[in-house]
């Protein structure tokens with residue numbers, strides 16, 4: 001399969017959350033042979049969408065000449081696109097959100113309503129086989145009142161073929177002393193990647209384990225506040 005990883009962390013390969021995505025992709029690679037491309041979004045020249053809508057009338061050509069042309073080419077020819085990001089103000093970091101905005105040329109002006117009453121623009125290309133994975137971390141100790149906005153936005157933008165993985169306490173992935181708690185989580189993510197590559201699903205118990213805090217939230221908060229050695 002062709003896998004495109006869009007790394008939304010400005011910390012690039014030093015990112016806390018990329019530890020999770022690397023484990024998931026390792027798992028996918030153990031299930032089958034893949035061609036993996038990782039794009040550190042912060043390094044790419046991506047202008048802001050000007051909202052001119054010309055792309056919606058001209059067959060999907062953006063007026064801006066920057067790295068988005070190549071990124072869209074890679075996006076539409078992928079089998080799986082993995083969005084790796086951390087919460088910034090309860091949503092995607094701005095550079096990644098900007099990239100998502102610039103996917104505008106994929107769809108035409110024409111809009112239609114589905115059985116659920118939801119409107120959407122029709123796409124210029126058949127993207128029905130494309131699969132989307134969101135792997136998201138955050139600095140707070142739990143998921144409640146934290147990931148909801150980002151998850152909702154992702155699922156509204158990519159409503160079909162989407163899988164969402166959220167893991168709290170993600171700065172732990174970059175703390176060597178936390179290895180005893182982090183390694184089992186990375187192992188679980190690898191297992192999930194293996195299953196996903198096989199069936200595009202993840203076993204529910206494994207999924208719940210992955211999305212839970214790695215250590216009790218009170219202990220994490222106490223460490224973060226410097227109250228424990």
Ligand SMILES: Cc1cc2nc3c(=O)[nH]c(=O)nc-3n(C[C@H](O)[C@H](O)[C@H](O)COP(=O)(O)O)c2cc1C
Pocket residue numbers: 009010011014015016017018085086087088089090091137138139140141146169170171
């Ligand atoms: C500008 C900014 C905004 C953040 N907003 C949130 C937030 O809304 N919720 C949260 O739990 N963590 C938040 N964090 C913490 C990061 O999500 C956390 O440090 C994450 O592990 C960093 O991941 P990375 O190393 O992959 O970039 C924020 C961090 C920054 C720098």
